[in-house]
Amino acid sequence: MKTLKSTFAMVAAVLLVVACGPKEKTVETSDAKAVASASGEAMMVRTDNSMVTWIGSKPAGKHNGTIPITAGVINVEGNDIVAANFQMDITNLVVLDLPADSEYNSKLKGHLMSADFFDAENHPTATFEMTGAEIFDATKVSSDLDEPKTDYTPASMGDIMVENPTHIISGNLTMRGTTKNISFPAIVTMENGMVKAKASFNIDRTEWGLTFKERASLAEKLKDDFIYNTVNVGFELEAETKPSL
Helix, strand or coil: CCECCHHHCCHHHHHHHHHHCCCCECCEEEECCCCCCCCCEEEEECHHHCEEEEEEEECCEEEEEEEEEEEEEEEEECCEEEEEEEEEEHHHCEECCCCCCCHHHHHHHHHHHCCCCCCCCCCCEEEEEEEEEEECCHHHCCECCCCCCCCCCCCCHHHHCCCCCCEEEEEEEEECCEEEEEEEEEEEEEECCEEEEEEEEEEEHHHHCCCCCEHHHHCCCCCCCCECCEEEEEEEEEEECCCCC
16 A cells, blocks of 8 residues: 655654654654645545544553544545545434443443533534654653553553554544644554545643543542543544545
């Protein structure tokens, strides 16, 4: 499969950086930035082959699941990706580690939908809008949070990052009415009129107001009754010039 050229060239240099650069890293977060101009050819995201994954952890265990992507567009000029956006349906979040028809699954999803977490009644969707893309550079990926060590400490960036990332993608992630710009490693490829993107990284949930049982406020009082601030997030996107019928 051919990687995107121009802005995604110099793969050999990228691999050298990966081999020599720091591994235990997570995404950089900052205030919202200007969204990339949607020029060039618009390629529609295939929602049937695209999704977001999540893993949330606490000292006693962890849960994982998916969030569907309901719409999106990736804009390309020649072999360059110049803009991208997609929308996620928080109300249709899925919990995968508990039986779908179980009471525990229903209770967990209900809690995640509540004001303790996503506040889905007021904020049913989340969005991502690309603000930039550049050749991957491991030195531009910031450090993991210093989380307490237990059997369920969240995986570090070095453990979950995609292999041989081609570039750093930056964009505005909006959840629960809060927008933050994040930068993360990803691999993006183009072949036969289709763009594919894949990434896996960590975010600090408290940056978006998901502060229920955050470690900072409970660590001293309840040593084992907190939820890790770090959440493992991943996504896979496919986009094509003509949406499948």
